[in-house]
């Protein structure tokens with residue numbers, strides 16, 4: 001799935017209409033959730049029941065009927081997604097806990113942190129149309145939203161050509177509100193294959209705060225400069241919100257500044273992660289990394305660490321994306337003893353987090369992270385030849401491309 005994104009240019013009334021469609025989506029989602037909560041257990045509400053209920057909502061509320069029927073459906077599906085996630089977590093016995101990183105509330109991070117009971121939504125930011133409710137202008141970069149919400153024709157600002165893809169391959173059209181305006185996303189079903197020649201290289205990656213990653217060849221990729229800038233400026237912007245009186249216009253403004261700073265940072269972070277991942281996948285046939293649980297990663301109060309975690313998570317998604325695209329192998333290995341084990345002889349060499357070197361009695365002397373990266377690569381190689389059980393991700397990766405994974409077509 002390829003996601004193309006354009007900035008939307010329109011009149012004020014049209015923006016209001018988009019906002020209204022976004023609100024309706026939230027209304028339907030929350031109504032469906034309420035319906036599920038209130039239903040007796042025997043009713044066994046499933047996605048079909050919610051879908052049916054959303055049709056009832058169309059009959060009951062004019063403003064729901066005004067939204068395209070497939071968009072209504074997709075709103076009901078959002079509720080089902082939250083509910084089914086909750087069921088899954090119950091099965092897996094995952095304790096629900098909201099992420100403690102207000103600063104890094106990026107969409108992906110939020111999605112994975114809400115592991116508990118589904119919540120009512122208050123700040124929905126998007127409306128999703130599927131294959132109907134819109135018409136693409138065949139020549140100009142314009143889209144017309146055709147339902148009765150009154151959105152009408154929108155100009156699309158962006159350098160790529162949506163017209164080069166058959167309309168049939170456009171599976172979803174999403175209108176998204178961000179801190180700096182509205183965006184239109186097209187989710188396109190294409191085989192984005194770009195098979196790269198094999199290089200004969202294999203690599204293991206270890207991630208940390210000290211550097212962006214350390215690989216099994218001993219290379220340490222430094223953290224980008226914006227990492228350090230981020231912390232200061234985000235912290236500052238966030239503090240300013242709480243200094244202002246609740247409900248005041250000053251607070252609203254401070255919040256907007258914080259949001260736009262945050263948006264800029266998450267874009268930089270995404271671009272950086274993407275560039276790194278592309279390079280790594282191009283020059284290696286196998287890329288191994290630890291299968292770290294996002295849930296665990298998020299539970300920390302250290303801002304620098306949260307930033308590194310969020311970036312690493314993006315990096316991993318992009319690695320899986322490019323591995324699939326280039327015909328390479330991305331392997332996630334279980335994170336067991338990767339830093340304690342000696343990569344040379346296999347002995348366990350205990351060390352605390354502050355010990356930065358690995359020194360073993362066998363004579364092995366390496367940077368702590370390089371030792372870990374070699375272990376990660378060894379685990380992946382073993383997994384590939386079938387000696388050890390692991391969750392190897394082959395050419396077919398199951399990664400869903402989230403809102404932020406925008407493949408920008410380069411020409």
Ligand SMILES: [Zn+2]
Pocket residue numbers: 342343344345346347360361362363364
């Ligand atoms: Zn050793």
